[in-house]
Structures are given as C-alpha cells and as structure tokens.
Amino acid sequence: MFMLKLIIHRVYALILSGGILVACAATPADDAGHISLGQPISEADLQGWDLIVEPNGSGLPTGSGTAEQGQRVYAQQCAACHGQQGEGIPGVPTLVGGSTTSTPPNLTVGSYWPYASTVFDYVRRAMPPTAPKSLSNDEVYQLVAYLLNLNGIVAEDFVLDKNSFSEVQMPNRDGFIDRSQVQ
C-alpha cells in the first residue's frame, strides 16, 4: 500500500513538473506565480474585431449616416421582418412607438431602450439575423439614425457619427432601476 502511494505520488510529481517545464519554456513564471500562457496583443490590433459600443459612445467606429439614407437600407435589410415603418409582425419585435404603461406594454427602441449605443451595438453584431456583421459601419449609422428618426428622437437630416452620438437623448433613459449592487 505504501509503495503504491509512493508510485502514484511520483507519477503525479512528474506530470506537475512536466506542466511547469512547458510553461517555463514559453514564458518564465514571474514572482506572482503566473503561468502566463496568454500572448500579448495591442488594443489597436483589436479594432474591427471588438464590436462593443459603450453608452458613452466608446467603441463607435468612424463613419456616419442620416435617417434619409437609412430608410433605403432599412427597406432592403429590415422591413421584411420588422415592417415598413418598424411596426413589427407577429414573432418579430416592434421598433417604433409603444409605451411601457399601455396594456399590454409595447417595449420598443423608442419607448424602452435607454441608450442609443445599444441600438448600434446590437444591429452591428447581430442584424440581420440571416447575415449578421454584413452591414458596413456607415450602413449601421444610417439604420440607427433612421430608427431614431422614426421614434421622433432625431431629425431626418441629423448626421449620426461618433461625435454627434452624445447629442441623442433616449426617452426612457431614466426608466431603469439599477439592481447590480443589490444582490
């Protein structure tokens, strides 16, 4: 029994030392005991890959668009499912109008979404569902401008880009109660 334990212990030690040797070959372990297998990369190299847009507009790409331009893109890419004016069809969300207090409530970009950044972020990463990430950044700006215009949030000739984004005031900006620190 003692011998068996000893053998197991030695095999385990061999595996462990093997693992550490591999790690050491890549990068010497530092004082904090890091294994350090991650390869360094620069933030600049992640542009075009990182699609996150924050509420403050951080992450918005270069490009621009107006509602007028967006109407054409919407007709081609979105209207078949979301309706000619964003009114939706059964099984597909309404994008325009609505109210959080009607019966039933109608939660749309206009009545519910607190940040315009979410519209840009979501459309760019996930729409249209059959070909996500196929829209150019200009087309996404155009579509967002169009959806904001349909909801009466920006004018038809408002040029949406990463600088003008902060001027957009979403109607339901203060409609949410943050529970993240009440766990």
Added chain:
Amino acid sequence: MNNKQKTEVLDMAAGNGLINRRHMLSLGMTSFATVVASESLVAQSPSIPVWSKSPGPGASEYGAPSRFTGDIKRLAYPANPIAPGTGASRTPLHLLQGTITPNSLHFERHHSGVPDIDPAEHRLIIHGMVRQPLVFSYEDLLAYPQTSRTYFLECSGNSGESTGANAGDRSAAALHGLVSCAQWTGVMLSTLLDEAGIASGATWVAATGADAASLGRSIPLNKALNDVFIALYQNGEPIRPEQGYPMRMFVPGWEGNVSVKWLTQIKLTDGPTNFKDATSRYTELLADGKALQFTFPMGVKSLITSPSGQMSLQRQGLHEVTGLAWSGHGAIRRVEVSADGGATWADAHLDENPTDLALVRFRIPWQWDGGPAVLQSRATDTAGIVQPTREAVLALYSPANRYHFNGIQSWAVSTQGEVLNVYA
C-alpha cells in the same frame, strides 16, 4: 387493512396524507411493502427472460441510453423561421432523478444557433482596462489549474408562463425546464484577469460569444473576481456545443444569459455595457412603467417534479413526493411540502448536504387516499429567504413581466389521479 387504518399507524407530518419520512423509514421496508402490496395483485411465477440466455453486444466507444428510455428527451419547440437558431429546449425534469442533468438533456437557449467552433482556431481575448491585453488559445486554458464545482444554471425566463392569466395544462418540463445542474470544470476568471493586470477604475466586465449573434452581457467586476470561471468541461467531458464549446463563462447563481457561451471576449470597462440583452430583454418591467435592470441572482425556488403536471397516479396508497430546490443566494436550508394547497406544511427530507448554488433533491412520503389534493413545495435558503407565493411574485411587477418568476407551483391531483397545473 383499509386506508383509514393505514393512516393511523403512520406518523402524519401534515394534512391530507403527508408522512414523517424518518418515522416511515423506522418502520422498515416490511411495513412499507405491506402497505403497497395490500393493493397489488399477487405476482405470477417468473420465467427466465431471453436476455438472460444469450450474450449481449460488447463494449462501445461512446454510450447511449437504453432504447426503452427513448422518450426521455428535451422539450424542444420548433425554431422561429424568421430568426434562425433562436429558441430553447427544456430539461425533462419530471423524468429525471437526483440533481445532475445529463449533458444531452441540459436545457438550451440560443440567440442565433449553435456555432460549429474548431477549438484550434478559437481565441479568448482579455482586454479593455487591463495592463496588458492577452490572447489565449483553448490549449492554453487547458494547461491552467482547473476548478470543479456543481452549480445550477437557470434562464431568467424560466417559469415565465406561470405569470400568465390562466394555468395551462403543462408538464413540469414545459413550465420550469429552463433549469439544469452540472459539475462544471474550468479556469477561474480571476487567474486570467490577474495575468492581464486589472487597471484602476475598472468596475465591470463585458463578455461576448463567438456565435452569429455575438451575444454580449456584462457583470460587475467584484462578481467576476469572486467565483466566475471559464468552463471547459461539463460533467467530466468537454462542454457540449450547445453549452458553449469550447468554452463558456460560468457565473454561478446568476441568470443564465450572463454565462456567455462560446466565450471569445472579456473586456474590462468602467461601467455596464448595456447590451441588448441587459436592456431590451432580461429586465423586469414594473407596474408604473419603470423596469428593474441587472437583477442577477436567481431567486429561491422549488418545484415538485413527481407527481407533476400531466402525470397520473395509478393507485391509491403510498407515493414519494419529490422535487428540486435551488437559490441564487446560497444553499437550500429547508423545503416544506403541502398536500392541501398550503393549509398545512411538512418538512421534506433533503438528499445529501445542500451546497451553494446547486440543485437539491427533496423527498417526502405521501399517502394518497384517492381524494382531491393540491401539492405544493416551498423552499427556504441560507440567506433566510422563503420562496414566495405566485401572487406575491406577481404583485412585484407589471403583468407583462415574464422574468425571474420563482413563485410556489401548485399541482392539483383529481380523484382520478390526474395531475394538473393549477393556480392555488
């Protein structure tokens, strides 16, 4: 021995036939067998079956269930043809025992289908407010120290149908099957964040997946550093494609949507990212038109899985009432069961020692006398929170809210033994 005599010898724990389990076990299997056998036909002499007379097939490379259990399947509804790959399948809770969900039966919720990811080409990139952005391969993560933990995972839309005006004729799976439990193994996120170096001012962590929806969610950094890990294994084998192969973020106790599957991006930020699924969806509308945002932990909850909706009791006499309980606030401390619609309650037995953020199996013997009954269960967690009634949950929100429903489930048993989902 008729039913009345039987109830006199058993130690009743609550009204309408609930029995003290320890007392029943102390009577021994003879007493249990006597009660059951009194209503059964005398067995015929057995013959040796054919499978005992010739050898069966040998070992196989990857096992499969018995062909006689082929009806134990996830409850999957047809996908929405407009949005390919969206939808869910539900764990058949009423057909399973114990607490570990087999990998093939773990619930699914997809927002743009299941990607076919080659692990050799997959990358996890940690960046944003860090000292040094880092790229990890799947092989890299396999070489890090692994941690195994058993945790439940529940979609925050689970049981949403129970908020509806009318109680539908549904099974436990149809109503509550968006919860499962597995032993997950992987690398602590804190280990990787430590190597990237957290910059001062970072307070949230955004995560996105490599599916076609590139689904994103963000969570507070303090949770990420506490118990969040990158899951690589599920019940001992590499996690299934529908659970995020080759890797998913696993956020114990929190609404399932934040455990981002096919994880490819971790970005530290100075605030919540407010992805679509943290604003347009997975927020709880209140009656005044405001909404709760970032309600992360799943509330204390339980349900009886047997007997449950669409089952039928085949005989009067002793039955085991059993079910599952869990809480996103800790471990389950107590589960009570009622057979009379909540008028009286009895403590159920809890299998094993309940652990934090995992499913617990509860059991209690029940003597069904053939009369009508309403079976309910009510869990209490280690935070002292008691599972609320359906009415109490509904009172918190707009009638349109479907998220985070954890109200008490009621199953009515008719005099014919039919079990039906009811509001009681």
